[in-house]
Amino acid sequence: xxxxxxxFVYLIISIALTAxxxxxxxxxxRPFLVEAFAGNQEIADSVNSLLVxxxxxxxxxxxxxxxxxxxxLTDLAQCVELLASKIGRVLLVLGGMHFxxxxxxxxIRRSTQLTxxxxxxxxxxxxxxxx
Amino acid sequence: MDRIYVLYDPVCEVCRRCMQFLxxxxxxxxxxxxxxxxxxxxxxFPDLDRSADDLVVVSGEGAVYSGADAFIVCLWALRxxxxxxxxxxxxxxxxxxxxxxxxxxxxxxxxxxxxxxxxEELRDRxxxxxxxxxxxxxxx
Numbered sequence: 001x002x003x004x005x006x007x008f009v010y011l012i013i014s015i016a017l018t019a020x021x022x023x024x025x026x027x028x029x030r031p032f033l034v035e036a037f038a039g040n041q042e043i044a045d046s047v048n049s050l051l052v053x054x055x056x057x058x059x060x061x062x063x064x065x066x067x068x069x070x071x072x073l074t075d076l077a078q079c080v081e082l083l084a085s086k087i088g089r090v091l092l093v094l095g096g097m098h099f100x101x102x103x104x105x106x107x108i109r110r111s112t113q114l115t116x117x118x119x120x121x122x123x124x125x126x127x128x129x130x131x
Numbered sequence: 132m133d134r135i136y137v138l139y140d141p142v143c144e145v146c147r148r149c150m151q152f153l154x155x156x157x158x159x160x161x162x163x164x165x166x167x168x169x170x171x172x173x174x175x176f177p178d179l180d181r182s183a184d185d186l187v188v189v190s191g192e193g194a195v196y197s198g199a200d201a202f203i204v205c206l207w208a209l210r211x212x213x214x215x216x217x218x219x220x221x222x223x224x225x226x227x228x229x230x231x232x233x234x235x236x237x238x239x240x241x242x243x244x245x246x247x248x249x250x251e252e253l254r255d256r257x258x259x260x261x262x263x264x265x266x267x268x269x270x271x
């Protein structure tokens with residue numbers, strides 16, 4: 001009986017954590033994306049939703065694959081230890097995904113900034129241009 | 132800045148090919164190549180000193196860039212190379228870009244020698260020389 005309960009607690013905690021990180025990403029990433037897409041809110045919202053969907057898929061996929069254990073659970077301490085190690089891994093994956101998303105945001109933002117950037121070097125002098 | 136003029140050495144085969152490369156690539160800023168000693172360049176930029184044997188880029192507003200800076204501005208004008216222009220302009224890579232361009236400039240005659248040869252290229256050169264004649268660069 002201990003194993004199904006542990007699995008259940010593991011799923012609840014992992015999915016709740018994933019949802020919390022995804023919502024934070026969705027909320028805090030929006031202004032970043034709006035700036036990256038030069039104020040185009042429609043595109044920014046669309047990319048934001050797509051990124052969050054990808055985030056959910058990867059994380060819940062990992063949570064599901066990492067759930068199964070071969071260990072026999074006989075007392076509460078073993079259950080808590082197993083939960084801690086499994087949730088610890090989920091947290092590391094979430095952290096990794098979160099930083100990856102930040103990296104993607106930063107890249108998008110940088111490439112947009114480059115398109116409108118002035119030349120990166122200063123002119124040596126100025127000359128008259130006759131039309 | 133929406134236009135740059137690249138003043139290049141028209142008798143250098145490598146420079147002409149680089150110019151062709153600039154013309155073919157997708158651009159964020161329009162690029163016009165002008166033979167350095169031609170009439171068009173002299174008419175457009177009457178006050179510009181064109182005696183230095185260096186690549187020169189002039190913006191539509193009259194900002195003058197030369198040598199490695201001119202090369203970086205050429206990259207900046209190309210859509211797919213703007214990131215490289217940014218990287219090469221940073222303190223770590225800028226001396227390298229400067230040395231590479233100086234070395235290229237010094238040896239451009241030798242490099243051009245490797246590229247001359249086939250009849251097709253001869254035809255291209257003759258066509259190019261007609262362009263140069265139009266620009267006042269023909270021998271009398």
